[in-house]
Amino acid sequence: MIQVCIIGSSGHFGYVLDGLREVPEARLVGVAPGSPGETMDKVLAGASRLGAAPRLFDDCLDMLDELRPDVAAVACHFGDHARVAAEVLKRGIHAFVEKPVATTYSDLRMLRDVYAAGDARLAAMFGSRQMPHFRTARQAVREGAVGDIRLIQAQKSYRLGSRDAFYRQRSSYGGTIPWVGSHAIDWVRWIGGETFESVLAMHSTRDNKDHGELETTALCHFRMTNEVFASVSLDYLRPPTAPSHGDDRIRIAGTEGVLEVRDGRVLLMNDREPGIRELPLLPKEDLFPAFIRQLDEEDGRVSAEDAFAVTEACLKARQSADEGRQVLF
Template sequence: MKKKICIIGNRGHLNVVLDDLKNEPGYEITGVCGAKEIPAEKVANDCARALNYIPKIFEENYIEMLDSLKPDILVVCGPFEEHSSMIVEGLKRKIHVFSEKPAATSPEGLNELTCAVKDNPEVKVAQMCGPYYEAGMWTASKNLDAIGDIRLLNARKAYKLGSRPDYFRNRDTSSGLIPWVGIHAISWIYSFSGYTPFKTVFATHSTEFNHGYGDLEMTAACLFKFEKDIAATVSIDYLRPENPDFDHGDDWIRIVGTEGTIEATSKECQLTTRSSHETLSEKPPYGMFADFLRSIEGKESNATTGKDFLRVTQATLLARESADRSEAIEMSQIL
C-alpha cells in the first residue's frame, strides 16, 4: 500500500515536494487543504499539474483532513505564522512533517514545537532549507575533510526583491528577512561547522529603502559564535539587482579550515589547499523531499531533523531579536 501524504497550502517551495514525488511510486498525495488566502483548489491544481491526479480537497480545516485521512506524512506550506502549530498537530498524531521554513516565527511557537519534538522523538520533522541540495553546496560537503578543522565561515543569501504578496509587509506574517531568507545561510554555516552548537549571536537589519514594503527588512548581517571558538558571518539582502541575466538568488559560502578553504555557490565549489586549487561540481543524489523520505525510511540521509532543525530555527529567531535589540544574545541549548 502506498504511503499517504497530505498537504496544507502552497506557499513557498511546494514544487520541491511535487518534483521529487514524480520519482517516488510508493507515495501518494491523498488530501490537500487551503489556509487563509490560499484556496484548497489551487493546491489541488498544483498536484494535478505535477502528478496527474487530484487528491481529496479539504477547504481550510486541516485538522479534519489529518483525522479523517490519517496520513503518514504532512507537508506544511501554509501561512508562515501557522507553521509551528501545524507541525505540532502533525507530531501529536505521529505524522512525519516536511515544512516550509521557518518552522516557527515566534519564541512561543518555537517553544511549543520543541516540546512536541521532544515528546515524539520517533517522528521526523524537517524544514525546507536543508544545506546540501544544490550542486555547489553538496560538492562542498563531500570535500570538507580536505580542509581540516573548520574555523571560520562566511555565507551570503541575496534575493531579488521582485513583487511580493502583502503578507511580506508585516513582521507577523512575513517572519522578517533573517528567518525567511537568512535561514538558508544559517542552515549552511551550522551544517558546515559540523553541526557545532551555536553559542552567541549579534545581528542587525534595516528596513531602509524597502519600496514601501512596511516592516520588511532589505538588508541584514549576523555574526554567530559556535562552540570550539568557530565563528561565522552571514550577509542577507533583497538588493540583488533585477538583472535578467541573473537568477533569483545569489547563494555563496566560504569555509575556512586549518588545511584549506572552500568557496561554494549553488553551482560549483572551489577547493584550495596547500597543494591544489580545483573547481568541482557534482549533482546531489537526492532532492530535498526525496532525502527526507529516506530519513523516514531509516536510510542514510542528510535531512536535518530533531535538534538540528530546531537549532537552525532558534538561531534565526534569536538573530532577529538581537537585531531588534542591538544586543548580543547568548543561545541556550535547545533539546
C-alpha cells in the same frame, strides 16, 4: 502506499511535488490551506501536471482527521508553521515543514514539546542541502580539504519583486533573518560542524518598496565552538535584470585552504596542490524522497534537532538585531 497531504501554498511545496516523482509508493491524497487567505490553486496545478488528483479541503484539520495521511507537508504563512505542524504531530502524522519551523520562542518551545511527546518524525525544508554544490562543499570540508575551519562567510541575495501581503507583517512573515537567513545559517552549521555560542546581528527595512515590516538587509555575526567565526549576509537587493532569482555563496577558510561555493560551482585552493581547482559535483538528492526514506531510520538527512537548532539560531539573531545587542545561546 504512503499517503501525503500538503497544507498551504506559501512555501516550498514544490519540494514535495518534485519529490513525488521519485517515490512511486507515495500518493498525494489531499491539499488544504493552512493560513487565512491562502488559495491552493498553484498546488493543484502542480499536482495535475503530475497526474495526481488530490481532494481539496477548506480546513486542514478536517483533512488530517478524515484522510489520516502518513505524511503532511506544511507550507503555509511562516508565522503559522509551528501551530499547524503541532497539529500534524499530535495526530501521529510525520511532518515535513517549511523553514523556519517557528517564528517565536514560545512557538518553538511548544513544537519541541509536542514532538518529544510523540513518535512522528519532523524535518525542515532545508532545500539547499539537496543541491550538488552544497553537498560537494560539505563532503570536501568534512574530508579535511581546508584543514581546521577558522572562518565562514555565507550570503543569500534575492530579488524582491512584489511579495504577497503576509510578507509585510512580522507576525505572519517572521522576519528576513528567519525566512531568508535560515538557509545560510543552516549551511554554516551543517557544513562547518560547529555549535552556535553567540550572535550579534542587525537588519533594516529601508528601501523595501512599500513592503511594510519586511527587512531588506541583514547581517549576522556568529561565534561558534572552537573559536570559529561565521557571518551571514542577507538582502533583497538583487536587481530584476539579474540572470537568476538568487545568489547563494559560502566561503570557508581553514588552516590548510579555502573553499568557495558560488554560481553553483565549488572552488578549492589548499596547500596540497597549486592553483584553484573546481571540484566535480555530487549528484542532486531531492529532500522529500530522502525524508520518506528516513521515516523508518534513527537518523536522516535533516533531523528534527537540525530544524530546532537552526530555528533557534534565527530567532536569537533576529532578537539581537531588534535589540541592538549580543545574544548568547
